[in-house]
Amino acid sequence: MIKNKSILFNRENLGDCLARGLSKTPQDIIMEIRESGLKGRGGAGFPTGTKWMLAAASLSNKKYVVCNADEGEPGTFKDRVLLTDFTELVFEGMVIAGYAIGAKKGFIYLRGEYSYLLKQLNEQLQKMLKDNRLGKNILGKGIDFEIEIRLGAGAYVCGEETALIESLEGHRGEARNRPPYPVNTGFMGNPTIVNNVETFVTAAIIMARGGEWFTKLGTGKSKGHKLISVSGDCEEPGVYEVPFGISINELLKMAKAKNPKAVQVGGASGYCACSNEFERQISFEDLSTGGSIMIFNQSRDMLHILRNFMEFFVEESCGQCTPCRIGNVKLLEGVEKIERGDCSLSYLRELIELGKTMKIASKCGLGQSSPNPFISIMTNFEQEIFSQR
């Protein structure tokens, strides 16, 4: 359930998104999504319209649409809520995307941890097939599109789009070099778009409400509203729909946080903001997030939190590239050294430099972002952490 009153994710007067989408030409759909300024909701923020345009321009008679439902970023659960409450809009967004780029087949890559949602998703697929909103000659418009659900098997890295495609193909979930990008060389070497669950739902809603309406929400470079999963030390954890540009302070008020000391924006791989940064805003311009906000109050030990994050990355690194495989272990050992009270400041500086190197040298988004909590927590809370040991 979305906790606050929703503007974007609101079915009132929404109408039939699928029918509205399919009444346009593929070019018009892509134009409308481009005009809306919609950026990928999974966290990376790549412009959705551009991705669809590139895939549409790829010459191939086999193309694929993939819905990334491998919601593994710690503290993120908004896709679970969308898959539960807006199931039909997830699928409709995929059909619209398939029509726009010229694909006839879509996959939902559902994380293994969410396998309990399978029954509901399959029921919705059957219903749409029965209502002629999926399958052959959809709504009598001569459009064919089928959707298959594939389950993940407990690997965080498969949220990265090329690792996800590897997994779909039956391989280990190890990220590929990019370029080539999936829009050219994706599933089985064919043009493929991979979008987040929320991106598909938002795209479907844009079909009904219009790209121009969407641009009036949010900030200059971050159009529209975003779903945020709030957890941690607050009275009202849950999923909130917020306009881009909202400050951390406003979010804290919404969730009724008491004595907050720090806020982790963007999950374990995100940025840990301290209290004098609470006026900063959630947006692609400032603090970007795929939807995770975790609140830590005054009683929390920041080093314990950092240790939890680094243990996560050590376990979830796929191990194929050295900066990520070794770097995360070195950062975790650093945390243990600090815990024992024998980490010198010059060694801490070296660890932060190592983190910066990992961000440049790692192959995929996992290793490029896993040093973020180490760098931000050790920068923002260095004095507090060292004074306690």
Next chain:
Amino acid sequence: MIDIKQNAMTEEIEMLVGKFGSTRDALMPIIQNIQINHGMISDFAQQEVARMLDVHPVEVYGVVTFYSFLSETPKGRYIVRLCRTISCDMAGKEAVARAVERELGIRFGETTADNKFSLEYINCMGMCDQGPSMLVNDLVFTKLTPHTVVDILSKFK
């Protein structure tokens, strides 16, 4: 006896290949089904899948060992996976973890002697607003306390 079991496994994999196809991308659905049905993917099963998909057995082994929900060693009938990520941790995961260990008489990473329960940690399972949380096979349990978790586990005994 071994032959009969192996024949049954071969038949089961033939059936799965009939359902999902024999292309490489059918590998995951096939071995995920074997995992659910048998609690593991044995060496023999891996070899048979490889033979039918026409890939080297090591390719299958590589996939089985990559994913945390797939296993080449036997797991209990019920796999208890407790979330250890920070939101659940702050909500009281540690006390729940100790209660489960004491109740089942095993540590995390172990399986009970009667092969009923395997106990594991899981990384964030998206129930951060309702922690501490756990999965027992594909059932979700949230807002756990040491007492409720013991009540839940007793229903699986």
